[in-house]
Amino acid sequence: MRVVSYYEWLDEATSAEDEPLSYLWAASWEEYGWKTEIACPHEAESHPLFPALLQHVETLPTVNDKKYELACYKRWCAWAFYAPALFVDYDVINFGFTPDQLNHHDGPCFFSVQGHLPMWADRPSVESMLAAMLHWSGASCHYGGRPHTSDMMILAALYRGVAESMPVTVNYGNSGWDNAKLVHFYGPRCKGRKVQLAIKHGLRNGCKWAKEALGILGASEAKTCRERLGRFCNGVGLDIGFGGWPVHLNAICVDSASVFEAGQWKPKWPNQHIIGDAGKLTWFADNSLDYVFSSHCLEDFEDTKAALREWLRVIKPGGYLVLFLPDQKTYMECCREAGQTPNPAHKHEDFGLAYVKAILAEADMPRTGIVHELWPVPGNLYSFDLVARKI
Structure with missing residues (x-):
């Protein structure tokens, strides 16, 4: 079973943490029987809808850095070439979620109670998401009085109610995260410490990938x-x-x-x-x-x-x-x-x-x-x- 993420170099500060984190992501998912692949910007930019999406994203309000926000939209262009698959951010680390636990079907299906990734989707579903993003206008919400929207907010509006009932993915630090099979190392509580926290939690859970990662990181310190x-x-x-x-x-x-x-x-x-x-x-x-x-x-x-x-x-x-x-x-x-x-x-x-x-x-x-x-x-x-x- 295939699981796919997306990585794009944004700046030195984020790459210092995100590059080793992407290696942990792949190792953690492979330990539980998944075939991992990481999509890249070149694939996104080869999608026929990319030029229009690039132009449209510039018109959407965001509180985030524009380069980061564009990467979030671009990943769907790249992921279209990999569907059907389970799509997930590389900061979602696997602590026991196996392919046989995935109740996938022909349409989109989310596996999170906090956000909307991981997500199983086929090619028509991904293409329909891209089309919806191209026709979206205005803000989805306001942060500190500033208008904001994102790819996840658009998907939440489009596919409200289709999430699986099983709470597989939990954000780090939220209730039940330490017993979750998939942990999203996201937010201020783990900023700058994602790799350390993921490995420590993996060691506590007896994960082989965590022990191997500790040795590799130690050797390359x-x-x-x-x-x-x-x-x-x-x-x-x-x-x-x-x-x-x-x-x-x-x-x-x-x-x-x-x-x-x-x-x-x-x-x-x-x-x-x-x-x-x-x-x-x-x-x-x-x-x-x-x-x-x-x-x-x-x-x-x-x-x-x-x-x-x-x-x-x-x-x-x-x-x-x-x-x-x-x-x-x-x-x-x-x-x-x-x-x-x-x-x-x-x-x-x-x-x-x-x-x-x-x-x-x-x-x-x-x-x-x-x-x-x-x-x-x-x-x-x-x-x-x-x-x-x-x-």
Whole structure:
């Protein structure tokens, strides 16, 4: 049985969360026997009605960003090529809804008590929806005194009363969401945390896809933070504990050794420049570097304050200390839920954003100002960003 979603890149901020979420969506539905497909803008734009729809949507009132609203209408153009199928947003995650539970038929049929997706529809039904959208005019409601309409509001008006009686889909945080087979991770209660919340709920429900996703996201945590924090890493600087993937091609890569062989220590990685103790940067003079970057390394130091002081010592005034680190309590919770052994190298039970900020603020530390912090971060269950500028 086929289930189809739609994805369109809108901007960097939303894609940072939505792209990993779309992977979770596919994995969660496939675990319960569905064949997943994600429609794309190119397919939507090839539909004969798309030019007219594009022009008409510009005339409809909305409180949302026009680009986002257009994408909501465009998906129906793309979905027409996939019908008959079950159509669903990629932030509706599956926790046990199987194809045999779908009472589909020839016409449109909704499977939600809060909104109107998921929806089973055949090709004639999708085409009739598009025609209705093209002839719709005016506002469906008002938000804060501003007129608004949307594709879902139009469908609600057209197909009122055809929803299935079984309450399959529940919005995150609403009554009964934690026992629902389909959870819609939507709204302010989960904004910026959709991936984390979906995986945590999947782990609690014993979902195989959630355990696999935790491993994949953990392995790629350095990649995701480098894409986000690389803007602070210009000039000449260090990547401490870089793990084989430097933050920037010009970064000086520092890590420990792997083995002692033929009378010398061998580097862990072929692109490693320095083997040594990252808590003693004796190779570098005071105020000599533009930045020091480190991902998931500081938590392994017994003396966090000494390590931070040493890293700040080598940074020029105006340079950046760029950190991507775990919140230890959340990390331990994730390990318990996934049945994984925690990293024994982590030294401090209370390690987290507040812990590191408190050390940086101590009077005997080099003066810094926080220019960026983020907790939680998109696509990572337990890590946080912290960037301090040396004064």
